Amino acid sequence: xxxxxxxxxxxxxFPRIPGxxxxxxxxxxxxxxxxxxxxLLLAALPQGTxxxxxxxxxxxxxxxxxxCRDNITSGRARALLVNSGNANxxxxxxxxxxxxxxxxxxxxxxxxxPAGVLVASTGVIGEPLPVHRIDTVFPRLxxxxxxASWYQAARAITTTDTFPKGAYRRCQIGxxxxxxxxxxxxxxxxxxxxxxxxxxxxxxxxxxAAVLRSVHSATVDRSFNCIxxxxxTSTSDTSILVATGQARNAEPExxxxxxxxxxxxxxxxxxxxxxxxxxxxxxxxxxxITIDVEGATSNTAxxxxxxxxxxxxxxxxxxxxxxxxxxxxxxAVGKSQAQVDQQLLxxxxxxxxxxxxxxxxxxxxxxxxxxxLTGSEIEITVxxxxxxxxxxxxxxxxxxxxxxxxxxxRT
Amino acid sequence: xxxxxxxxxxxxxFPRIPGxxxxxxxxxxxxxxxxxxxxLLLAALPQGTxxxxxxxxxxxxxxxxxxCRDNITSGRARALLVNSGNANxxxxxxxxxxxxxxxxxxxxxxxxxPAGVLVASTGVIGEPLPVHRIDTVFPRLxxxxxxASWYQAARAITTTDTFPKGAYRRCQIGxxxxxxxxxxxxxxxxxxxxxxxxxxxxxxxxxxAAVLRSVHSATVDRSFNCIxxxxxTSTSDTSILVATGQARNAEPExxxxxxxxxxxxxxxxxxxxxxxxxxxxxxxxxxxITIDVEGATSNTAxxxxxxxxxxxxxxxxxxxxxxxxxxxxxxAVGKSQAQVDQQLLxxxxxxxxxxxxxxxxxxxxxxxxxxxLTGSEIEITVxxxxxxxxxxxxxxxxxxxxxxxxxxxRT
Numbered sequence: 001x002x003x004x005x006x007x008x009x010x011x012x013x014f015p016r017i018p019g020x021x022x023x024x025x026x027x028x029x030x031x032x033x034x035x036x037x038x039x040l041l042l043a044a045l046p047q048g049t050x051x052x053x054x055x056x057x058x059x060x061x062x063x064x065x066x067x068c069r070d071n072i073t074s075g076r077a078r079a080l081l082v083n084s085g086n087a088n089x090x091x092x093x094x095x096x097x098x099x100x101x102x103x104x105x106x107x108x109x110x111x112x113x114p115a116g117v118l119v120a121s122t123g124v125i126g127e128p129l130p131v132h133r134i135d136t137v138f139p140r141l142x143x144x145x146x147x148a149s150w151y152q153a154a155r156a157i158t159t160t161d162t163f164p165k166g167a168y169r170r171c172q173i174g175x176x177x178x179x180x181x182x183x184x185x186x187x188x189x190x191x192x193x194x195x196x197x198x199x200x201x202x203x204x205x206x207x208x209a210a211v212l213r214s215v216h217s218a219t220v221d222r223s224f225n226c227i228x229x230x231x232x233t234s235t236s237d238t239s240i241l242v243a244t245g246q247a248r249n250a251e252p253e254x255x256x257x258x259x260x261x262x263x264x265x266x267x268x269x270x271x272x273x274x275x276x277x278x279x280x281x282x283x284x285x286x287x288x289i290t291i292d293v294e295g296a297t298s299n300t301a302x303x304x305x306x307x308x309x310x311x312x313x314x315x316x317x318x319x320x321x322x323x324x325x326x327x328x329x330x331x332a333v334g335k336s337q338a339q340v341d342q343q344l345l346x347x348x349x350x351x352x353x354x355x356x357x358x359x360x361x362x363x364x365x366x367x368x369x370x371x372x373l374t375g376s377e378i379e380i381t382v383x384x385x386x387x388x389x390x391x392x393x394x395x396x397x398x399x400x401x402x403x404x405x406x407x408x409x410r411t
Numbered sequence: 412x413x414x415x416x417x418x419x420x421x422x423x424x425f426p427r428i429p430g431x432x433x434x435x436x437x438x439x440x441x442x443x444x445x446x447x448x449x450x451l452l453l454a455a456l457p458q459g460t461x462x463x464x465x466x467x468x469x470x471x472x473x474x475x476x477x478x479c480r481d482n483i484t485s486g487r488a489r490a491l492l493v494n495s496g497n498a499n500x501x502x503x504x505x506x507x508x509x510x511x512x513x514x515x516x517x518x519x520x521x522x523x524x525p526a527g528v529l530v531a532s533t534g535v536i537g538e539p540l541p542v543h544r545i546d547t548v549f550p551r552l553x554x555x556x557x558x559a560s561w562y563q564a565a566r567a568i569t570t571t572d573t574f575p576k577g578a579y580r581r582c583q584i585g586x587x588x589x590x591x592x593x594x595x596x597x598x599x600x601x602x603x604x605x606x607x608x609x610x611x612x613x614x615x616x617x618x619x620a621a622v623l624r625s626v627h628s629a630t631v632d633r634s635f636n637c638i639x640x641x642x643x644t645s646t647s648d649t650s651i652l653v654a655t656g657q658a659r660n661a662e663p664e665x666x667x668x669x670x671x672x673x674x675x676x677x678x679x680x681x682x683x684x685x686x687x688x689x690x691x692x693x694x695x696x697x698x699x700i701t702i703d704v705e706g707a708t709s710n711t712a713x714x715x716x717x718x719x720x721x722x723x724x725x726x727x728x729x730x731x732x733x734x735x736x737x738x739x740x741x742x743a744v745g746k747s748q749a750q751v752d753q754q755l756l757x758x759x760x761x762x763x764x765x766x767x768x769x770x771x772x773x774x775x776x777x778x779x780x781x782x783x784l785t786g787s788e789i790e791i792t793v794x795x796x797x798x799x800x801x802x803x804x805x806x807x808x809x810x811x812x813x814x815x816x817x818x819x820x821r822t
Contacts, residue, residue, distance in 0.1 A: 056745075057746075057748075058742065058745030058746055059744065059745040059746075059747065059748070059749070059750075059751035059753070060741050060742065060744055060745030060751060060753045060756070061745065061753075087738070089738065089741070089742075090738060090741045090753060090756075090766065090769065090770065090771075091770055091771075092754070092768075092769045092770030093770075094770070095770075124738060125738025125739065125741055125742060126737060126738035126741060126766065126770075126771055127738075127771070128771075235741065235742050235745055313724070313813075313817070314817055317813070317814055317817035317818045318817065318818065320814065320818045321817070321818025323818065326537060327498070327500070327501060327535055327536025327537035327538075328536065330471050330500070330501045330536055330537060330646065331469070331471065331500075331536060331646050333470065333471055334467075334469035334470040334471030334472065334646055335468075335469055335470075336470065337468075337470070338470070339470075340470035340471060342470070342471045342472075342501060343503070345471070345501075355501065355537065357503075358501065358503045359501065359502055359503030359504075359505070359506075359537075360501075360502075360537055360538070360539075398814065399814060399818075400811050400814050400815070402724075402728070402814075403728055403731065403809065403810060403811050403813075403814060404811070406724070406725055406728035406729065406732070407728045407729065407731045407732025407734065407810075
């Protein structure tokens with residue numbers, strides 16, 4: 001992990017996340033890449049746990065992603081093994097062999113099938129996974145099951161992250177108290193669909209696999225698929241949601257079951273919390289940017305415009321420089337390829353209307369917006385004036401520190 | 412123009428470009444934004460000049476782009492007026508009015524129709540064009556026609572450029588000697604389709620408008636549409652090719668006329684020369700990167716992969732840091748959304764095969780590639796192993812200087 005101090009946008013502290021019934025965590029230091037820190041996480045899950053996953057759309061997906069995509073179709077999981085420091089990506093047949101070996105190792109210890117062991121890896125691409133190191137610490141990892149905290153788990157999966165990321169919410173399904181708790185990592189190579197971003201969310205709710213899959217996809221779409229740090233899509237992006245069923249709530253029948261309303265909201269809050277923490281740890285980030293797009297022809301078009309703004313290096317550097325260069329926002333809207341009529345386009349920053357229906361508003365004074373830009377939370381609102389489509393997208397600014405981190409990451 | 416020293420990748424000197432029969436140039440300092448430098452260029456063209464243009468695909472195209480797109484359909488031009496410092500983009504009705512006013516002013520002086528006057532503007536977006544300043548220097552501009560050099564013309568159209576860009580070639584159509592000469596500007600907001608990039612190329616050849624249009628599009632596709640600096644698409648990108656016909660060669664009938672072979676090659680050389688100069692002046696560039704993609708299912712797919720690599724901030728920062736982080740190249744290939752089979756993928760840098768058919772080659776030693784990366788001209792070759800499609804794409808690295816320039820551009 002490069003020697004970088006904590007992001008100025010980091011939350012003040014890691015939340016006090018309660019346990020999730022049925023989930024037992026363990027961490028270990030295998031020395032895969034990093035020295036003197038935990039880099040392995042194992043989560044054991046009880047029988048009957050349902051699981052859903054969303055993975056990178058990269059054409060060069062990592063071996064663990066290929067493994068998980070194949071195995072999560074069962075909708076079941078008994079364990080989750082995660083390592084940091086090595087992505088096991090672009091490692092050919094050996095990479096697939098190493099995943100199978102790891103899953104089998106966990107399966108034996110937990111008396112389940114290898115297919116029930118989900119695996120995720122994050123770190124350098126193209127280097128073989130040093131499985132012998134994992135092998136050495138494996139007995140200890142198994143022996144420690146149940147002893148690790150969420151904080152330790154969140155730390156073990158980090159790479160260039162400057163702080164561990166966790167979130168939780170309590171909610172109800174019917175009259176049953178439910179806990180939703182999650183951890184995530186990610187700070188660079190962050191873009192939707194998805195990012196070098198791993199997110200693992202655990203709930204004790206009882207949710208059938210098909211329902212869990214729908215809820216998870218819809219939630220990821222409004223959280224991790226609405227963030228970008230640098231527009232680069234990783235080989236390893238993984239979001240996994242597991243439900244242990246230990247809360248014994250009445251089983252919902254579909255995603256539209258009214259009993260799920262409170263749960264879906266809690267889940268979305270956990271995902272948005274984790275996703276925005278990833279952005280707040282965006283490599284070199286000094287400002288957190290929320291972009292609201294309204295008046296698009298559809299929600300999809302709105303997100304397209306939002307992401308075009310969020311991914312523009314020129315918008316992001318202007319904000320880093322606290323420069324109210326709103327012309328670059330117009331440029332980014334233009335390049336989005338979404339339907340746009342510049343005569344109807346309005347742009348605001350920090351709640352101040354700068355341009356309305358195709359031109360700068362009369363009497364616009366930059367000083368108020370400049371004031372807003374000196375803060376660390378920046379708001380951009382774009383109204384396309386075409387329809388009812390809307391989306392909210394989050395990103396961070398592009399600073400010298402991003403360059404420093406990424407020009408020095410591997411060496 | 413921010414106080415930045417000349418790009419380390421700049422050519423040693425501006426070429427000694429000969430005159431093009433029929434083209435008369437003038438420059439003037441209107442003080443649109445910059446002080447004490449020329450910011451207006453006028454090129455007068457003789458009757459019978461044919462013209463072709465390619466413009467930004469931005470949904471928020473500038474007023475001059477809208478004007479040119481409408482008027483170039485005639486295939487004729489009598490003048491070209493260019494200003495730097497203000498893009499006249501997102502300026503509403505007033506912007507269109509200002510273009511019409513400028514064109515009419517030139518048309519009166521040259522006794523032609525306003526529709527024959529092509530206009531281009533580059534600079535800040537969203538601020539009204541200060542036409543009164545142009546008005547003041549206008550008589551002088553007309554009076555100076557024929558007195559400006561290519562060097563002066565190339566300098567007058569620059570914004571954040573650290574050096575003026577020009578190129579020329581001589582060739583033959585039949586037995587007639589032909590000159591092709593061009594100037595360009597651009598250094599940021601550079602991406603294909605196109606970039607804040609203006610290119611104006613002039614030839615004395617006699618080419619019917621329809622043929623000129625085809626030749627121009629094909630040439631832009633293999634030059635300006637194969638470069639990227641920061642993936643941002645400008646509101647103002649313009650490439651215009653004019654042919655004065657003064658060389659009186661036999662008129663070619665189609666783009667496939669054999670007499671054009673030599674001319675097409677010369678034209679492509681001029682465009683690639685200008686396009687790569689734009690990349691070499693990429694904001695903050697310290698390394699010039701040539702990416703060859705082979706084995707794609709089509710040339711279009713190859714270009715898509717090449718641009719995904721060229722636009723990846725993680726690839727560009729790694730190269731800035733002289734780090735042979737080829738895993739990021741694999742990541743970028745994966746995110747391109749072109750057809751990819753990672754089992755067939757090979758990656759080389761500086762001619763050294765690093766990964767072959769889906770994994771790192773046995774015995775690969777990074778030190779040779781590291782050596783290559785210390786140079787200023789970097790070569791990346793990717794073979795997808797799928798077909799005969801190929802493309803060459805150019806970009807530059809992403810450095811601290813990019814951030815510095817763009818966080819401070821406007822203020």
